[in-house]
Amino acid sequence: MPERPQLAVVDSTSIIALALVGRLDLLRRLYGQVAIPPAVQREVLAGGPGAAGSAELQRATWIRVIPLQDPRRAEMLSDLTLCCHNPP
Numbered sequence: 001m002p003e004r005p006q007l008a009v010v011d012s013t014s015i016i017a018l019a020l021v022g023r024l025d026l027l028r029r030l031y032g033q034v035a036i037p038p039a040v041q042r043e044v045l046a047g048g049p050g051a052a053g054s055a056e057l058q059r060a061t062w063i064r065v066i067p068l069q070d071p072r073r074a075e076m077l078s079d080l081t082l083c084c085h086n087p088p
Helices: 012-020 025-031 038-045 054-059 071-085
Strands: 034-036 063-065
Touching: 012 025, 012 038, 012 054, 025 034, 034 038, 038 054
Parallel strands: 034 063
Antiparallel strands: none
16 A cells, blocks of 8 residues: 655645545544645635635644745646646
């Protein structure tokens, strides 16, 4: 069995989707330590207390908010993800 990564950085889609099915805990079980950038936290909480993932994120004290050291890298990865998941 492969070792778990020491830290997983996830996006808002992961948090919202898992919260919708009541399984946000899977992130912790799979990865142990989970982190999100401040922008992801803002996006999940933007819809208010009733929005999907908002309450779950606030209760998930095991998810750490960590600022990105180089935000440009996140933009490059975002472009790559869009490219690969939405072929022309």
